[in-house]
Amino acid sequence: MSNLELYNKAFVDGLGVEEKELPGLEYQAIPSWDSVGHMNLVAALEDAFDIMMDTDDIIDFSSYEKGKEIMAKYDITI
């Protein structure tokens, strides 16, 4: 799978959303992306890319797009 596919899959698995909903999706915009869903998403991303995110990055991870920038910090180009 490509990085984009892995990234999208983490959202689909972590938040229970469909891939077509992802562009423009923001934290707390849908019921499943609440603080519980957020940590599920973080866990899914960490598993998918074998990384450990800093607390600051978890907080800054405010949207589907912003997350791509944050992944770059961990040398993952989406």
Added chain:
Amino acid sequence: MINYDEILNIPPYSMACEEKEKFLTEILGELTGHHYERCLEYRRILDAFGFEPGNIKSYYDIPFLPVRLFKEYELRSVKSSDTAKIVTSSGTTGQQVSRIYLDKETSANQTKALTKIVSSYIGKNRLPMIILDSPAVVKDRAMFSARGAGILGFQMFGRDRIFALDENMELDIKGLEEFLEKHAGEEIFLFGFTFMIWLHFYEALKKIGYHPDISKGIMIHGGGWKKLADRNISGERFKEGLNEVCGISRVYDYYGMAEQTGSIYMECEEGHLHASVFSDIIVRDPFDFSICPVGKKGIIETVSVLPHSYPGHVLLTEDEGVILGEDDCPCGRKGKYFAVCGRIKNAEIRGCSDTYADKG
């Protein structure tokens, strides 16, 4: 406009008395004007006091709201369409709960402030985490009890999290053993509420005689001491007891409330609670509300720069406390340090751990 990004980048225990008073007067003054403009009930209260929000000399002069008002009134400075979530305070059955209205920004700033404060204790790396509570508490995602919100707020500092208690509040020994084996030699973060930790972790371990090695653990706990004080368990005894059953030596209490989530007061290595740069404590005389000097017991007023969506930046609690000093704690942290002595008489029972009904 209050620049929260800038504020939240200030190291939490870096500001000494004079600078901090200037800083808090500016921010809390601006917040007072903000809430005066946007919250009718708040404006009426200030008007009744004859207080002019445009002319604040010191944050000590801003009228405080009793925390009780958040139970009786819907106090918010945002439109209901901008309310992202409502946090309810803990309260035992039959007691009314506070309702705190949060918009996205206030909620995010609470999380950020909490992160700055807690990271200064446990570091930036996320640690394997044991939540000393039952997963049942966070099961209902639509209902945010303060206890659930506390767990959700702190779980960010952990990775590979487990709940140490099952749905019936029984210790999951097998799960704990496996977890500790997997993370042998690593620092481990433990979080829970004071009374639940004592009852369902300490006493359970003691009873079954299982003494896991958690000497590399860092525990943060909060939620009130009333129930343990009733059993004559002091803060000292709490630490000793935990050390006996699992070898842990880094145990930090915190003082905080749902009405000012995020800007919590953490205990230091000396056993003192500390105000961070995001908040402060004022102790008031119970008879005339004058400011108590260092060493004199009174009612605790808490101020916080975070409440933007509701007028909760200056609150009078129902707790008794005493300021122990300012800027000179041997731990090196700047700001006031203090102790909480208990609840004032006839106050309601509240606190995540104090409202917990022990069925055992």
